Amino acid sequence: MKNEQLVHFSPPFAVFFGDIASEVYGKTGLGLVQWRRSECVGQVRLPGCGVDAGVPDLDVAGAVAAGARTLIIGSAAVGGGIPGSWVAILADAARAGLDIVAGLHVRLATLPGLAPAAEAGGARLIDVRVPPAGLPVGTGRKRTGQRVLTVGTDCACGKKYTALALAQELKARGVAATFRATGQTGIMIAGSGMPIDAVVADFVTGAAEVLSPDNAPDHWDVIEGQGALFHPGYLQVTVGLLVGSQPDAFVVCHDPLRKTISGWPQFPLPSLRDVIDRTVALGRLTNPAIRCVGVALNTSKVPAAERGALIARHASETGLPCVDPLVEGMGAVAAQLLAGSGA
Amino acid sequence: MKNEQLVHFSPPFAVFFGDIASEVYGKTGLGLVQWRRSECVGQVRLPGCGVDAGVPDLDVAGAVAAGARTLIIGSAAVGGGIPGSWVAILADAARAGLDIVAGLHVRLATLPGLAPAAEAGGARLIDVRVPPAGLPVGTGRKRTGQRVLTVGTDCACGKKYTALALAQELKARGVAATFRATGQTGIMIAGSGMPIDAVVADFVTGAAEVLSPDNAPDHWDVIEGQGALFHPGYLQVTVGLLVGSQPDAFVVCHDPLRKTISGWPQFPLPSLRDVIDRTVALGRLTNPAIRCVGVALNTSKVPAAERGALIARHASETGLPCVDPLVEGMGAVAAQLLAGSGA
Numbered sequence: 001m002k003n004e005q006l007v008h009f010s011p012p013f014a015v016f017f018g019d020i021a022s023e024v025y026g027k028t029g030l031g032l033v034q035w036r037r038s039e040c041v042g043q044v045r046l047p048g049c050g051v052d053a054g055v056p057d058l059d060v061a062g063a064v065a066a067g068a069r070t071l072i073i074g075s076a077a078v079g080g081g082i083p084g085s086w087v088a089i090l091a092d093a094a095r096a097g098l099d100i101v102a103g104l105h106v107r108l109a110t111l112p113g114l115a116p117a118a119e120a121g122g123a124r125l126i127d128v129r130v131p132p133a134g135l136p137v138g139t140g141r142k143r144t145g146q147r148v149l150t151v152g153t154d155c156a157c158g159k160k161y162t163a164l165a166l167a168q169e170l171k172a173r174g175v176a177a178t179f180r181a182t183g184q185t186g187i188m189i190a191g192s193g194m195p196i197d198a199v200v201a202d203f204v205t206g207a208a209e210v211l212s213p214d215n216a217p218d219h220w221d222v223i224e225g226q227g228a229l230f231h232p233g234y235l236q237v238t239v240g241l242l243v244g245s246q247p248d249a250f251v252v253c254h255d256p257l258r259k260t261i262s263g264w265p266q267f268p269l270p271s272l273r274d275v276i277d278r279t280v281a282l283g284r285l286t287n288p289a290i291r292c293v294g295v296a297l298n299t300s301k302v303p304a305a306e307r308g309a310l311i312a313r314h315a316s317e318t319g320l321p322c323v324d325p326l327v328e329g330m331g332a333v334a335a336q337l338l339a340g341s342g343a
Numbered sequence: 344m345k346n347e348q349l350v351h352f353s354p355p356f357a358v359f360f361g362d363i364a365s366e367v368y369g370k371t372g373l374g375l376v377q378w379r380r381s382e383c384v385g386q387v388r389l390p391g392c393g394v395d396a397g398v399p400d401l402d403v404a405g406a407v408a409a410g411a412r413t414l415i416i417g418s419a420a421v422g423g424g425i426p427g428s429w430v431a432i433l434a435d436a437a438r439a440g441l442d443i444v445a446g447l448h449v450r451l452a453t454l455p456g457l458a459p460a461a462e463a464g465g466a467r468l469i470d471v472r473v474p475p476a477g478l479p480v481g482t483g484r485k486r487t488g489q490r491v492l493t494v495g496t497d498c499a500c501g502k503k504y505t506a507l508a509l510a511q512e513l514k515a516r517g518v519a520a521t522f523r524a525t526g527q528t529g530i531m532i533a534g535s536g537m538p539i540d541a542v543v544a545d546f547v548t549g550a551a552e553v554l555s556p557d558n559a560p561d562h563w564d565v566i567e568g569q570g571a572l573f574h575p576g577y578l579q580v581t582v583g584l585l586v587g588s589q590p591d592a593f594v595v596c597h598d599p600l601r602k603t604i605s606g607w608p609q610f611p612l613p614s615l616r617d618v619i620d621r622t623v624a625l626g627r628l629t630n631p632a633i634r635c636v637g638v639a640l641n642t643s644k645v646p647a648a649e650r651g652a653l654i655a656r657h658a659s660e661t662g663l664p665c666v667d668p669l670v671e672g673m674g675a676v677a678a679q680l681l682a683g684s685g686a
Contacts, residue, residue, distance in 0.1 A: 137576045137577070138575055138576040138577075139575070139576065139607070140575025140576065140607055140609070140610060141609075196544065197543075197544050197545040198543055198544070198545065199543070199544050200540075200541055200542070200543060200544070201539065201540050201541070201542050201543070201544050201547050201579060201580045201583065202540040202541065202576075202577065202580060204544050204579045205575065205576055205577070205578070205579060206576065230628060232481055232482070232483025232548065232586060232628055232629055233480045233481040233482065233483065233545075233548055233549065234480070234481075234545065234548075235548070235582060235583070235586060235628070236544060236547045236548060236579045236580070236582045236583030236586070237544045237545060237579070239578060239579045239582045240544065240578070240579030243575060243578060243579070264482070264483060266483070266484075267483060267628075278624075281621075281624075282578075285573060285575055285578070285610075286575055
């Protein structure tokens with residue numbers, strides 16, 4: 001079901017990495033291949049590219065021949081701009097009829113020659129950072145279907161990954177579930193979504209409502225969280241997404257080695273309990289039954305010998321399933337969600 | 344001190360009412376004359392206009408002769424558009440060198456002929472709904488000076504009026520104070536401000552920080568609130584403004600006859616205590632000393648015989664000064680603010 005009020009685009013995909021030297025700049029494309037490999041016909045790389053997503057190398061003609069409908073720019077150029085050599089290939093792709101998708105600061109249509117090429121090829125230029133027009137104000141109306149949101153003690157602590165993994169776990173259990181993306185990488189992986197932090201302030205709750213519309217009673221929307229409720233810069237995004245999403249359940253994501261808000265060192269990281277309580281207090285406005293169903297820890301930098309005790313301590317403190325989605329998977333959290341219980 | 348990061352424009356003003364039939368559509372212009380009468384050289388009205396702000400009637404040439412620098416569109420046309428007869432006069436004014444200020448949904452520069460007229464006259468076209476470019480992300484850094492914010496149990500319950508009246512009361516007491524506008528009417532009255540609900544979500548806290556910058560230790564910024572913390576559509580705006588403003592104090596505005604959120608009838612109005620507690624809980628993130636210093640009631644529709652008891656009951660329930668700014672004035676609240684105490 002395609003929702004015309006969302007940013008959206010269609011598989012099969014070819015992933016464009018340009019000539020970036022390092023995987024650091026290729027996370028979006030690597031994430032796309034990780035989560036939607038069967039729909040990626042290949043990668044388009046330029047001489048000097050240091051990233052390999054492990055799918056066939058193609059040029060534009062090869063991508064078209066392999067059935068691609070969309071070329072996704074899976075990398076950020078160093079410095080944020082787009083080199084001329086990239087633009088020429090993007091224009092070739094658009095002229096060949098491939099929709100071009102980017103999450104850049106610069107809009108695709110402003111790159112020299114790209115708009116005419118898209119016009120000539122009947123291709124769309126899709127900036128996933130640009131919200132759709134005509135978003136409504138939030139109504140607070142109770143929608144049908146079930147929703148679970150990932151929240152965090154900070155930004156960049158696993159909310160996207162946790163939501164993707166939970167949606168996958170639910171589907172593996174035969175539960176109808178849809179990952180709902182709210183950030184550029186998530187939108188590229190999902191093929192649709194809402195760049196919630198780019199929405200004009202008045203419409204954030206409404207945009208969240210559009211993102212997770214009425215659905216079947218037993219269907220779960222698994223909504224990618226943004227920002228954090230104790231974040232001095234971004235909490236307004238988090239609050240609007242929370243209230244507009246009216247989640248029945250939420251999962252708290254946490255980096256146990258972080259002591260302060262990343263990039264805001266004068267702000268201590270809140271406790272899991274503070275985040276759970278604040279999420280419930282605010283979320284009750286549109287869903288009085290909101291409950292926490294688990295904790296997702298990022299333990300990638302925790303010494304192996306300390307992992308078990310750390311997981312156990314957080315589980316004990318919250319009385320909830322606690323997992324690292326990359327290690328234990330989301331099974332315990334999915335079970336808690338489907339059992340309808342939580343703290 | 345002109346802050347280039349804010350929307351701003353300069354007196355003296357002429358107020359344009361067009362040919363609107365009713366005061367309902369002229370609230371912006373009437374408010375401007377009410378609060379800045381000494382800077383309004385007159386009003387420009389077309390045949391059939393049913394609004395009279397009580398200042399001299401002028402045509403464009405007369406406004407220029409009277410020293411006006413800015414023509415402010417103080418009315419909304421029925422239906423939201425701009426009639427051709429209005430545009431012709433606005434173009435005359437711009438050609439004569441008057442800056443044109445509007446809070447319309449349509450941008451001034453898109454009205455036929457207006458941009459060339461402004462170019463010819465060296466005039467600016469200022470849309471107060473359009474946020475300035477380049478707003479930062481909120482830092483949460485503690486700023487010098489004092490801040491007081493108006494909050495509400497709902498939208499449209501007196502936050503702008505209360506802030507204006509409190510700033511006026513503080514100045515009357517010899518206290519350095521600045522009204523800080525966050526909505527279109529407030530910005531037109533103040534001559535500068537930040538249209539906070541039109542800011543992209545990521546930058547709301549940062550926009551609030553820009554609005555009330557570092558100041559002298561004994562100076563008070565009196566910040567116009569927007570939205571409401573228990574509002575299912577707009578709370579994200581309120582939260583961002585609160586945390587970015589880092590207020591030392593706040594005043595709660597309330598319409599005692601309202602039972603539900605206006606326009607959202609399924610949402611009950613929160614209690615004053617709930618609003619105070621939630622404001623403190625969220626505001627502590629950037630100002631641990633935040634305190635409530637009073638309640639501003641709109642009693643315009645309360646029967647005269649019940650006013651006294653109503654005021655007394657709200658004062659007793661909150662332990663704070665409770666006033667109708669239009670009746671008692673803001674003296675008691677200002678005294679509480681300056682005494683440095685509150686609940």
